[in-house]
Amino acid sequence: MALVEVRDLQMHFPLGGVSSLLSRLRGQPEPVVRAVESVSFDVASGETLALVGESGCGKSTVARCLLRLLDPTAGSIRYDGTEIASLDSDAFVPFRRDIQMVFQDPTASLNPRLSARRMVEEALMLHTRLTGAERRDRVDELLEEVDLGRGLGDRYPHELSGGQRQRVNIARAIATNPRFVVLDEPTSALDVSLRSRAILLLEKLRNRLGLSYLFISHDLATVRYLAGRVAVMYLGTIVEVAATRELFARPLHPYTRALLASVPVPDPDAVRDPFTLAGEIPSPISNIVGCRLRGRCPLAQAVCAEPVPLREITPGRFVACHLA
Amino acid sequence: MSILPIETPAAPISEPPSLVWRRIRRNPLSFTALCVIIAIAFMALFAPLVAPYSPDATDAGSALQSVSWQHWLGTDLYGRDQLSRIIYAARVDLSVAFAATAAAVAVGALLGAVVGYRGGWVDNVAMRAVDAVMAFPAFVLAMGITAAMGNSTGNVAIAISITQIPAYLRLIRGEMLRVREMEYADAARTVGNPAWRIVLVHLLPNCLPPLIVQATLAMGFALLTMASLSFIGLGIQPPQSEWGVMTAEGASHIVTGEWWLFLFPGLAIMITVLAFNLVGDGLRDFLDPRMRGIR
């Protein structure tokens, strides 16, 4: 049994407004934003699964569902065997000790009025019975663990650099000794030269504390470094899952291939794979039957109009493509 | 996009007191106004020590005397020293204005926070109620409440308070709508905070800057309302010393030429209200985080 098991997760947002009203008057189904459409994956204990995709693919929505910042419209999420997707907020609170998140924007995710120390301490206040002095010691420990010198604990977010703020975020996430941490684009807001430091820290913490990560990112280079397995999302569904090296060496799904081909490589003599997709990502409101890449894929055939399931073609290797 | 290199460096610029002081002095007008308010407050606080006479001491012999060395601001019909009366009146004016504003802020902010965070039908109902109250001109509303409740200092404070609550409610509700979408609100939730803690500890403190500015400006308006109420005979009554009452008394003496009776209390009101406005303006600049670090 994996630590986290997600089955057929679905998150639809009603559009509301006039179009919704009109549809109801006409007796048609309401238009919805299909942010996440039947997503399933597992995260084993100690593993790092990366969830990659471009904007609008639904990866951040999946993260928010896992952390119950959103209530999924359908589907199941099992943590350590227990179903958590349908728990109400009070029942979910004890799980917040085990399941944590590092947010994307280090500036926006820190309360500008609280010092770094206070923010890290808060998690301890809410979930442990440590005394004030014990909490202070633990906060010092945590700040050292993330390479933030003790003096910086009393600083406020605006007095810290971007990289330091992100480390406060990380310290807060590991404060309660969680087992599963969702990393929502933890390095996207950082300078390229600071990303390595953040990724190395996350790697160190994972090894030392035995953490399992769901690493959400669109930065494929950091994914290659940190993740053991990668799931590629497109327009709300998973289109390919594979071990990291396998995925980068032999992408099977056309979308994966196009994605990898468009990442610039820091080598002036590198030859780029000319494989590209036509057009732009369609709106997630549209209800596409069959393969969702159909309108853009250069390899599309007639069979692509049929619904395409995520099939396991070799052990551990999943693809949602008729032609794979 | 800002031209300034605002990316924080490794050794960040924190705000030592000397820096804060420099920023305060950047706005000399507001700073002067602040000093004026502090002076008036001081004066009110230490009235018995500052005022040359007792405010109620009558002296029929020196009635209706103009400005002189014994009575710097003249005397009224009963021979009471105007300067002393004005100083003691400051107590009433400032304390009522402050109490009314503080009460309105407390109630309005709390309600606004709850309403803004919950949203939904609670929000709708509250906003329609606010619209209804704000449809009345504030002064007319204050008049009505004071007339209904009776003329006392306490009732005046309550009346002014009620007219101000909707403004704060709306302000904090608006701020709350903005702030609850911030990532740190989400972060507070994922850490496990219950809703009340998220609102009180995380969100509300971040809504304060516009509130502080608004409250400071509103102090001036509260004072003006109070003085206006007593000017037309509602609220605080003579012979109590209060700037509005004194101005009303002085008004009846304009035709007989005792100009000092309405000028000085009127000036007191004007200067104090103006000072609050200037301080409020200066506070707005001071609290604006974008203005930090730019000369």
Added chain:
Amino acid sequence: MTELLEIRDLTVQFESDAGEIEAVDHINLTIRRGEVVGLVGESGSGKSVTSFAILRLIRRPGRVKSGTISFNGVDLASLSEEDMRQVRGAKIAMISQSPRTALNPVIPVGRQISRLFQLHAGLSAEKAEKRMLEMLALVRIPDPEKRARQYAHQLSGGMCQRVMIAMALATSPQLLLADEPTTGLDVSIAARILDLLRELGARTGAAILFITHDMGVVAEICDRVVVMHAGQVVESAPVRTLFNHPAHPYTRALVRSIPRIDRDVTMEPIPGSVPSLLSPPPGCRYVERCDWASERCRLSRPPLTEVAPDHLVACYGYEERRGAC
């Protein structure tokens, strides 16, 4: 023949309550006609400030303290504001990071472009409209007539950026300043914008100053690279030379610190952090982070010296070790 753009000894300062920030410190930079020059550095390295200085857009609380910027041999500081306005937008154009916010939200995007033709080229409304549609087709916007009538919020990020590029190239500028135009765009969209820029640059003969912190993008599109650190130019080299034989310790550290998609690497983060630009040290600003730091580095700024054809480095340590390298 004079170079297209020559920056000599440029220093830009900003005044703040805490003191003076030296955002750019005596930098030298050259751009030749038709070439794509990458300007690389971390946030706060002074790259954006440099581009604003070129357009003479540094206003209070900033000021250009010293140095000259020559465009086609003409010192831009000597021009009147009126003449400078002819240069801005027409001869030197700029595209920046958030295209949607750079476009006017209440005017249809097509009109924003055609207005440029009416203003700078004096065309009639109909001719300007025609040219505008040609530009939209040039930047490969599908269905240009429909898109021209739409507003900025109706276009995707990638399309907004294409509109920005169309606006920038409308007047056939000789120099295009591109300030992180693909940062924040999806990877696949960014790749196509890069292709577009490269193609249009070649077709129109415009030189491009491409400001970025992404080394992958640099390798993809640039002919030459200039590396900045904390307001100083530390190295300038043709792109292959920079990646294969980086000289300055900062450049080497930068290349070693980035993760890669094409092979497994051990990432080594750059030691230390960017120094404060408030009353900075007089010498090289990389001194606290550098393995080769010496007392001389601390006291005096190493000049940009040519160590190989077209390869300039500002490092005492490198000069000393050159024989051994």
